[in-house]
Amino acid sequence: MKKYNISIIKGDGIGPEIVDEAIKVLDAVSYSCGFSLEYKEYLMGGIAIDVTGDPLPDETVKGVLNSDACLFGAIGGEKWDTLPRDKRPETGLLKFREAMEVYANLRPAIIYDELVNASTLKPEVIEGVDIMIVRELIGGIYFGQPRENDGFKAFNTMVYTKPEIERIGKQAFELAMKRDKRVCSVDKANVLEVSQLWRDTMEEIAKDYPEVELSHMYVDNAAMQLVRNPKQFDVIVTGNIFGDILSDTASMVVGSIGLLPSASTGDKTAIYEPIHGSAPDIAGQGIANPIATIESAAMMLRYSLGEIEAADKIDAAIKKALKDGYRTGDLAAYDAKEVVSTAEMGDVIANNI
Amino acid sequence: MKKYNISIIKGDGIGPEIVDEAIKVLDAVSYSCGFSLEYKEYLMGGIAIDVTGDPLPDETVKGVLNSDACLFGAIGGEKWDTLPRDKRPETGLLKFREAMEVYANLRPAIIYDELVNASTLKPEVIEGVDIMIVRELIGGIYFGQPRENDGFKAFNTMVYTKPEIERIGKQAFELAMKRDKRVCSVDKANVLEVSQLWRDTMEEIAKDYPEVELSHMYVDNAAMQLVRNPKQFDVIVTGNIFGDILSDTASMVVGSIGLLPSASTGDKTAIYEPIHGSAPDIAGQGIANPIATIESAAMMLRYSLGEIEAADKIDAAIKKALKDGYRTGDLAAYDAKEVVSTAEMGDVIANNI
Numbered sequence: 001m002k003k004y005n006i007s008i009i010k011g012d013g014i015g016p017e018i019v020d021e022a023i024k025v026l027d028a029v030s031y032s033c034g035f036s037l038e039y040k041e042y043l044m045g046g047i048a049i050d051v052t053g054d055p056l057p058d059e060t061v062k063g064v065l066n067s068d069a070c071l072f073g074a075i076g077g078e079k080w081d082t083l084p085r086d087k088r089p090e091t092g093l094l095k096f097r098e099a100m101e102v103y104a105n106l107r108p109a110i111i112y113d114e115l116v117n118a119s120t121l122k123p124e125v126i127e128g129v130d131i132m133i134v135r136e137l138i139g140g141i142y143f144g145q146p147r148e149n150d151g152f153k154a155f156n157t158m159v160y161t162k163p164e165i166e167r168i169g170k171q172a173f174e175l176a177m178k179r180d181k182r183v184c185s186v187d188k189a190n191v192l193e194v195s196q197l198w199r200d201t202m203e204e205i206a207k208d209y210p211e212v213e214l215s216h217m218y219v220d221n222a223a224m225q226l227v228r229n230p231k232q233f234d235v236i237v238t239g240n241i242f243g244d245i246l247s248d249t250a251s252m253v254v255g256s257i258g259l260l261p262s263a264s265t266g267d268k269t270a271i272y273e274p275i276h277g278s279a280p281d282i283a284g285q286g287i288a289n290p291i292a293t294i295e296s297a298a299m300m301l302r303y304s305l306g307e308i309e310a311a312d313k314i315d316a317a318i319k320k321a322l323k324d325g326y327r328t329g330d331l332a333a334y335d336a337k338e339v340v341s342t343a344e345m346g347d348v349i350a351n352n353i
Numbered sequence: 354m355k356k357y358n359i360s361i362i363k364g365d366g367i368g369p370e371i372v373d374e375a376i377k378v379l380d381a382v383s384y385s386c387g388f389s390l391e392y393k394e395y396l397m398g399g400i401a402i403d404v405t406g407d408p409l410p411d412e413t414v415k416g417v418l419n420s421d422a423c424l425f426g427a428i429g430g431e432k433w434d435t436l437p438r439d440k441r442p443e444t445g446l447l448k449f450r451e452a453m454e455v456y457a458n459l460r461p462a463i464i465y466d467e468l469v470n471a472s473t474l475k476p477e478v479i480e481g482v483d484i485m486i487v488r489e490l491i492g493g494i495y496f497g498q499p500r501e502n503d504g505f506k507a508f509n510t511m512v513y514t515k516p517e518i519e520r521i522g523k524q525a526f527e528l529a530m531k532r533d534k535r536v537c538s539v540d541k542a543n544v545l546e547v548s549q550l551w552r553d554t555m556e557e558i559a560k561d562y563p564e565v566e567l568s569h570m571y572v573d574n575a576a577m578q579l580v581r582n583p584k585q586f587d588v589i590v591t592g593n594i595f596g597d598i599l600s601d602t603a604s605m606v607v608g609s610i611g612l613l614p615s616a617s618t619g620d621k622t623a624i625y626e627p628i629h630g631s632a633p634d635i636a637g638q639g640i641a642n643p644i645a646t647i648e649s650a651a652m653m654l655r656y657s658l659g660e661i662e663a664a665d666k667i668d669a670a671i672k673k674a675l676k677d678g679y680r681t682g683d684l685a686a687y688d689a690k691e692v693v694s695t696a697e698m699g700d701v702i703a704n705n706i
């Protein structure tokens with residue numbers, strides 16, 4: 001029997017609750033598909049600060065690097081917001097991404113038919129939307145040097161090298177090959193030199209993918225087009241901060257932030273996590289929506305472990321749960337037949353497998 | 354009789370057509386309110402390249418600086434997109450903003466009741482939205498040094514000094530005092546040093562405006578909230594590139610890009626222009642919507658000339674035209690009683706005064 005080592009980071013707030021449900025579903029699907037998963041838990045974020053004084057302990061870095069993939073809940077909370085910058089959960093998160101070298105953040109924005117009304121956009125605008133945002137995750141202005149704040153003047157550097165753009169660009173084109181074969185590269189090349197290099201490099205990569213149609217869009221226009229007509233997009237590839245902004249916009253376009261997963265991948269390992277945060281305000285009440293995390297586990301099976309059948313089974317089990325009218329409280333207003341707890345939703349989906 | 358010197362830049366594409374209608378309305382309102390406007394026309398953008406070889410001739414810079422305010426159409430077009438960077442219309446635009454020292458770009462996003470269906474967002478989400486976005490316009494990553502692209506590595510610098518943040522912050526608080534007294538400052542202070550200085554400076558300014566409520570939002574969340582619940586915002590203040598992205602998002606939220614004006618103001622002069630572009634594809638056909646430009650002229654009367662009554666009259670005349678069912682082609686689908694040309698819309702609004 002095939003065995004995989006999965007590192008688990010539950011994190012803060014609702015993190016532990018939602019990750020537990022994903023593990024429940026992973027156990028069901030691995031049993032049914034004939035492979036086994038071994039989990040090891042590591043600390044990160046606020047809880048790591050509380051326990052070890054460090055938002056990203058060395059043990060976590062080593063453990064995750066040695067695993068086949070990492071399932072991640074969510075981190076952060078007001079409690080740690082007043083700590084000095086280098087001790088904050090976010091700093092741990094950025095260091096973690098860098099240490100794992102996960103340069104490609106994949107954020108699918110898809111619509112579940114049953115929840116088409118959960119968006120603030122009109123149903124006819126979003127029905128059938130299926131976008132994959134590929135965000136560069138360990139470069140750009142997030143990590144660029146020099147950076148400084150002397151209290152009078154402050155600056156950051158948005159920087160990319162050609163190899164950095166090439167590796168993220170290739171990821172986008174590879175994904176497009178398995179989808180609708182269209183890549184839209186988003187930049188601000190009419191103003192920024194760094195975007196000009198981005199654009200030129202994308203053009204070069206495109207030569208290796210003659211079947212894929214490459215287009216370019218300025219970031220302001222892209223933000224607009226995501227609201228105006230999101231159906232026009234297949235794969236969007238963009239830099240770190242533009243991707244941060246656009247993927248949040250896209251998640252609102254499809255409406256259901258509690259349903260959207262993400263993958264952060266590189267050449268060494270990959271991290272799978274819901275796109276939503278740790279929601280400290282509802283933590284511990286058993287009402288959080290675990291679907292985004294369960295769907296992240298499905299992405300892990302698909303992209304890191306190559307267990308496509310198992311991933312498909314989870315996708316189908318989630319769809320069936322929604323079709324059957326099961327909803328956690330956040331989506332109670334949208335055709336709920338039964339409003340369920342976090343754990344009950346996990347049970348329903350595991351049973352569907 | 355009071356006299357004002359107005360510089361006019363018609364620009365490219367639909368620019369000349371829409372500016373002509375704004376002048377028509379300005380003439381009607383100045384006559385009715387008892388002041389006079391003297392216009393002088395200057396070249397910029399593509400047409401300036403064609404005529405003088407320079408997207409921003411010196412004469413334009415001097416002329417506009419010596420005027421009380423500038424009414425601006427739109428510039429650019431494919432024809433000039435392949436020119437070297439320093440000869441492109443956008444380069445002229447950025448140099449123009451810098452030379453005029455117009456550091457504050459005001460972009461209102463408001464809903465006309467009659468056109469609430471023109472947005473892709475649901476009517477109940479946008480009814481009554483009234484946001485003023487205050488974007489810093491001559492600093493940040495647009496103008497930051499150093500900047501370079503050597504073909505292998507490229508970078509730009511996002512930089513702000515405290516005085517730069519102070520002057521834009523004050524503008525936002527002053528505007529809030531005349532509105533709902535709420536300022537939301539948008540940054541990425543959990544990642545960027547430049548945002549940390551931005552945030553700290555906003556906090557300091559807030560002390561001088563005890564009646565105004567200041568909140569902070571990360572730019573990714575702001576992009577999301579504009580789609581999720583735009584009614585929560587009064588004044589949004591943010592840096593150059595974040596403002597570029599968010600104001601385009603906001604314009605789509607309210608749905609009608611052909612209706613939204615903007616003002617770029619500083620201590621020397623101010624430029625008033627529609628937020629839409631030069632739309633070369635429909636230029637010369639007499640079908641462009643002139644309302645955004647007419648509304649920009651109203652902003653000019655209000656903010657630069659202090660002719661509040663005249664500005665109110667234009668606002669009312671536009672509302673009446675829409676209420677009476679007059680629509681240019683772009684809005685023909687939304688309760689049109691009569692679809693009119695660019696010039697006819699100008700006539701209708703001028704006659705309403």
Ligand SMILES: CC(C)[C@H](C(=O)O)[C@@H](O)C(=O)O
Nearest residue numbers: 090091093094244543544573
């Ligand atoms: C918490 C923050 C540093 C992070 C980011 O900006 O990358 C978050 O917004 C995200 O998108 O994962």
Ligand SMILES: CC(C)[C@H](C(=O)O)[C@@H](O)C(=O)O
Nearest residue numbers: 190191220443444446447597
């Ligand atoms: C044309 C471009 C340089 C400009 C900008 O980015 O400022 C435009 O998008 C705008 O918002 O006025």
